[in-house]
Amino acid sequence: MEFKKWALTLFAAGTLVTSPAPCVAQTSEIEASKASIEYVTVEKEEYPFLNDKIGTVIFDRWTEENLKTMTNAACNCSVKNFIFCDSITSGLAMIKSGRADFLMTTDITANYVARRNHDLKAINTPGGLEIVMSMRSSDGALKDSFDAAIKKLKETGKLAELETKWIKELPVGQEPAAAKIEKASDTAETIYVGVSGDMPPLDYIAADGKPAGFNIALLAEISKLTGKNIEVVSMDSQARFTALESKKIDVFFWMVFVSDPSVKELMKQNPDEQSMNKKFIFTDPHCIVKTGFILKK
Known part of the structure; x- marks a missing residue:
């Protein structure tokens, strides 16, 4: 089968998007435990494995009902409900306890x-997503310096x-x-970067809390x-935008996308999303990933 030119993705740390055809997988994790990891072809932009399921996601910019409406319209599916979680740990606990059927994240x-x-599996779908860093809209000079470095x-x-x-090349038995x-230098400007640990091994908090x-x-x-x-x-995912806006931090890792016309139209109907885009700016991407779903076997 051939992948569709556009694959719709909804991402736990980002937003609802439609992205170009998939890029090369960014991890060699698929080389082991293949029974636990599946790559699926999404035809006709449909996601049937989401139908009548309860999803969980680290997401707080919209209401759960708005997220469900956007997901079902864009994915041509019928997710039953969403329950927001405040961390990947709580999201996985919801799956294992049966409160949710899937957690949306990166591949x-x-x-x-x-x-x-070993009681969980990953389903990864096509579509390249860009990881960026979010900053206040007033910090254009900071964005320029980070973009130049990237x-x-x-x-x-x-x-x-x-x-x-x-x-x-991160081994299974080794944590980041x-x-x-x-x-x-002692005189250099200090930039405070928020990290939640909810996107391992990219965004990760070790056992010692560091x-x-x-x-x-x-x-x-x-x-x-x-x-x-x-x-x-170190901070909770749910606190990132508030901390950035109140200047407790200057940067955190995020996702932004250029959506296709149909998804852009859906996004226009969400004033909270448009308001956020006026308050914050984003660096050039430094990593490409895909959309992943975590489910019970």
């Missing part, structure tokens, strides 16, 4: 979880090196380690290139 996170929880990391191959080390972010994994390694490189001190702040 990298779905694969990561499925390989470490561009440099791509050009030098350093970004690909980080992906290989922290994502593609903490990369050290060196202090740029942020670790790919995003921390990326921030260490950005600090070197921008000459800015970077302090990482």
